Amino acid sequence: MIKLSTINRVSLFFAAVISYYACTDKPHQEEKSHNILENIGQAHRDSIAYEVSIEEDLKEVKKVVAEVSGSELFYVPERHSIIKSFPCTNCHSEPLRELQQKRKPEDRKAHWNIKISHAGKDVMNCATCHSEKNPDELTFLTGKPLSVNHSYQLCGQCHTKQYKDWVGGAHGKRLGGWAPPKVIRTCVNCHDPHKPSFDTRWPARLNAVKLQQQKGD
Amino acid sequence: MKQLKIFFSLVRDALDSATKGNTAYHIWMGLLTVLMLTGAYCYSKQLNEGLSVTGMNDRVSWGLYISNFTFLVGVAAAAVMLVLPTYVLKDIDFSKAVLIGEGLAVSALVMCLAFVTVDLGGPARAWHLIPGIGLFNWPDSMLAWDVIVLNGYLFINITIPLYILMKKYQGKLPHKRVYFPGVMISVFWAIGIHMVTAFLYAGLPAKPFWNNALLGPRFLASAFSAGPALIILALEIIKKYSDYTIEIKTIRKISLVVTVAAQINLIMLASELFKEFYAPTHHSSSAIYLFFGLDGKNALMPWIYTSIAMNVTATVILTIHALRKDLRWLNVACVLLFVGIWIEKGMGLIIPGFIPGPWGDIVEYMPTWIEVGVTLGVWAMGFFLFTILVKAAIPIETGRLKYEKLGSQ
Amino acid sequence: MSQKENKTTNQTSCGSGNCTCDKQDGFDQSMNKKTGRRQMLQKLTGGLLAGAGLVNSACSVTATDNKKENAQLKWEEFFKGNYRLMTADEKKETVNRLQRLYELNHGKRIDISTKSPVKDVLYGYAFNISKCRGYMDCVNACVKENNQDRDSQMQYIRIHEMKNGHFNFEESDDDFYHEVPAAGHFYLGTQCYHCENPPCVDVCPVGATWKEKDGIVVIDYDWCIGCRYCMAACPYDGRRFNWSTPEVPEEEVNKKQHYLGNRLRKKGVTEKCTFCIQRSREGKNPACVEACPTGARIFGNLLDPDSEIRWVLDNKKVFRLKEDLGTEPKFWYFMD
Known part of the structure; x- marks a missing residue:
């Protein structure tokens, strides 16, 4: 006869077996974290030895060390080789002042298609950024020349907040990935300096719900 | 060895008894079989094409299946409510109802497990749940707890009646010291299965509508009214169609249990409504959707008001002594309660928990015919099983069916 | 804390493919035992199903070799364990199976990595x-x-x-x-x-x-x-x-x-x-x-x-x- 006391023993045994397996088979689980930022703060401040690098992915990208004071070393894409027909002095052999003296209007006016839509007319003109003396260079507001590779410093003269965010990493985009080396796009890699704001445009795709509605229609 | 022989003889005799009956019985069983086959067909479609044939989606990711599962866990738990007075309070006339109750528990549990299985996206991989072979995330996952308690409860509710029936089959009296500890365990276990199932939902802060300390107790209250209500109906049908005598006293006592539980359930409902609507917060939006609709979407409104109306009517009928004692009124109340609570667990709890979604979007849910077919199939399977169990147990219990060696028939 | 950390490290380093733990701790042992149990299940079910004739395609002589291999691979895939409990070898096996299956069904190679977490990264x-x-x-x-x-x-x-x-x-x-x-x-x-x-x-x-x-x-x-x-x-x-x-x-x-x-x-x-x-x-x-x-x-x-x-x-x-x-x-x- 099946004895219920036996049954009880059996069920107790099963309970024990279940709890044994439930405990032993489980992969280790971590304890709950109560404040992730605190945990981060404690860990590994100095000892990050990266096992990964995106050097390989960026080998096509020409880069130069960014000239930013007080920041960790990072790179920006080199610009000279990207600009079509650089150096500008290939064509613009004379300084601006001499060009403006030309008699024929078509000789006087280069880059006639560029319309500046950046701040107001009273604030900026071509010479705010382009050097009047040397077309290959840019110029700070003070007149100090600057290489085209480091144009971000020029933008930083006015856009100090954005510049700070860009140096820190809250503004702009990095090339390749999150792992070293750090190559950050400069302002002009995304913004057209002559028209830095973006137009509205259509989204790249329909939302899933909209698509389904369209299918249904 | 001898026990095994007796057991097989019991199974043989029981099956023999279950396959015999009048025309009405055969029509009933035939109907259930048709429903089961339809369910099986619908399920095969679901297996082939995936759960996309159901009305569920990424927003409302549980539907009719889990609603029924939740409700039936309650029915299974409540069946054992009858055990307590019988064995502990020595209220002898309950003992006949107990066997029915445990039969109901077993059927309800099988249905529960079936509903969970049909809800799985990969039922073939369900073996991952088996401790030792798979990987059982216990004690973290409440679903893992549920698997344990449901299977444990099934085990208990098969063994106790089996022991009693085996004894009676041999013309002996069951020993109390043998079954009593099992009965005690099963009583606490019954409360456990429903609490664990409630915790499955209440443990989700992501769903404020469920994340509610009252959910467990409310599950118990509603279960202890819907479950015994079904038992009352079953007992009356059995009384009418078999020679199994069930005293009116038994039904009266069970109806008292139903009454108290239904009353408590209503008090809890009032308390929940107060909390949601006196000072509605962002977390009340599911309740607002359920009772008043949101953004012009209100598919659940008719359901919840029907459910509340049924529950209130039933509770009023039960509370008035004269009506409760009238069997016809009692039956009406039981049907109302059963259906009312079924709606409350599904359309009134599981579905609205998902609406609005985590980011406030309202996607309504409507079960598809396939889903309804599978659901009906599972219910039919439960009734089929219950009928067989009862049909087999009654002759043994009444002593008509005995081990042949005893030579009584 | 530190002991727990160690355990996790062990576990992940085992998964990385260049397993460094030379000694099996209790955890590893239980993992291996588990695999054994699963294999038993696989054989048992295999036996049962073969009896029922359900592995037709795997055993049938008329099925092409590709079909046979396909079925065999799918069969083995079905009984593999949880990724976290796989040894480096088991990971390699399942990746090979998945790649082979894709090749059989689509004629193209896919590359499935099992690269484990990079150290010192969150x-x-x-x-x-x-x-x-x-x-x-x-x-x-x-x-x-x-x-x-x-x-x-x-x-x-x-x-x-x-x-x-x-x-x-x-x-x-x-x-x-x-x-x-x-x-x-x-x-x-x-x-x-x-x-x-x-x-x-x-x-x-x-x-x-x-x-x-x-x-x-x-x-x-x-x-x-x-x-x-x-x-x-x-x-x-x-x-x-x-x-x-x-x-x-x-x-x-x-x-x-x-x-x-x-x-x-x-x-x-x-x-x-x-x-x-x-x-x-x-x-x-x-x-x-x-x-x-x-x-x-x-x-x-x-x-x-x-x-x-x-x-x-x-x-x-x-x-x-x-x-x-x-x-x-x-x-x-x-x-x-």
Whole structure:
């Protein structure tokens, strides 16, 4: 006869077996974290030895060390080789002042298609950024020349907040990935300096719900 | 060895008894079989094409299946409510109802497990749940707890009646010291299965509508009214169609249990409504959707008001002594309660928990015919099983069916 | 704490393919025992089914060799264990099987990586709600990168269009289609936040989803049973379910895959953003970060004090969604 006391023993045994397996088979689980930022703060401040690098992915990208004071070393894409027909002095052999003296209007006016839509007319003109003396260079507001590779410093003269965010990493985009080396796009890699704001445009795709509605229609 | 022989003889005799009956019985069983086959067909479609044939989606990711599962866990738990007075309070006339109750528990549990299985996206991989072979995330996952308690409860509710029936089959009296500890365990276990199932939902802060300390107790209250209500109906049908005598006293006592539980359930409902609507917060939006609709979407409104109306009517009928004692009124109340609570667990709890979604979007849910077919199939399977169990147990219990060696028939 | 740490390290280093633990601890032993039990189940079931004639295609003499191999591989796949408990060899075997299966069925090679977490890395993500303009380029890139079902238009990312002056998701429009950004609106993207205390992981009854050491919450698609409890537990709508067999046109399949990432899923399993684990563990940014034309998405190593993500956390006013739930998302929002 099946004895219920036996049954009880059996069920107790099963309970024990279940709890044994439930405990032993489980992969280790971590304890709950109560404040992730605190945990981060404690860990590994100095000892990050990266096992990964995106050097390989960026080998096509020409880069130069960014000239930013007080920041960790990072790179920006080199610009000279990207600009079509650089150096500008290939064509613009004379300084601006001499060009403006030309008699024929078509000789006087280069880059006639560029319309500046950046701040107001009273604030900026071509010479705010382009050097009047040397077309290959840019110029700070003070007149100090600057290489085209480091144009971000020029933008930083006015856009100090954005510049700070860009140096820190809250503004702009990095090339390749999150792992070293750090190559950050400069302002002009995304913004057209002559028209830095973006137009509205259509989204790249329909939302899933909209698509389904369209299918249904 | 001898026990095994007796057991097989019991199974043989029981099956023999279950396959015999009048025309009405055969029509009933035939109907259930048709429903089961339809369910099986619908399920095969679901297996082939995936759960996309159901009305569920990424927003409302549980539907009719889990609603029924939740409700039936309650029915299974409540069946054992009858055990307590019988064995502990020595209220002898309950003992006949107990066997029915445990039969109901077993059927309800099988249905529960079936509903969970049909809800799985990969039922073939369900073996991952088996401790030792798979990987059982216990004690973290409440679903893992549920698997344990449901299977444990099934085990208990098969063994106790089996022991009693085996004894009676041999013309002996069951020993109390043998079954009593099992009965005690099963009583606490019954409360456990429903609490664990409630915790499955209440443990989700992501769903404020469920994340509610009252959910467990409310599950118990509603279960202890819907479950015994079904038992009352079953007992009356059995009384009418078999020679199994069930005293009116038994039904009266069970109806008292139903009454108290239904009353408590209503008090809890009032308390929940107060909390949601006196000072509605962002977390009340599911309740607002359920009772008043949101953004012009209100598919659940008719359901919840029907459910509340049924529950209130039933509770009023039960509370008035004269009506409760009238069997016809009692039956009406039981049907109302059963259906009312079924709606409350599904359309009134599981579905609205998902609406609005985590980011406030309202996607309504409507079960598809396939889903309804599978659901009906599972219910039919439960009734089929219950009928067989009862049909087999009654002759043994009444002593008509005995081990042949005893030579009584 | 330290003992526990050790254990985890052991476990992950075992998974990395260059297993360094020479001694089996109790944990490993129990793992091996488990495999044994599973193999027993496999043989037992195999025996039963063979008896029933259900492994016809595997045994039949008329079936072509390819079909036989296909069936055999699928059979072995069915009985493999949870990824976390696999030894390096078992990982290699299953990857070989999966690659071979794809080759048999599509005639092309795929590359499935099992690269384990990079040391000293905990991934974090920041989203600039001043910058996002609702272009949806991120969603496009995500779908392409992660081989999501094209049929149901599954998307991990949702971009919510919010009215200025409101921060209420119930009033936001997730289905916008007009020129963006719309005047007087801002845009906010949501996806899986890879919580430090992920509720989805706790509730999974079979341990098919877990948090990796680099903080990425992953799913073992072959272990998931499809109960969808994790979907109910996620407060952020981070998870998606394959209600049907996912369809990706063969020419659009991203063949560079990770076992825990963008490899092809089957019907009836959940999936979600993995921070493009196949990319991020190689040092690359997730596809959404790479595709975003506005630089609104910032990704990096939280443990590195010089990373951009850390700079944002230290210098910007950041916030997270539903912080009161204690899930500790590793996904912050900020403004310029």
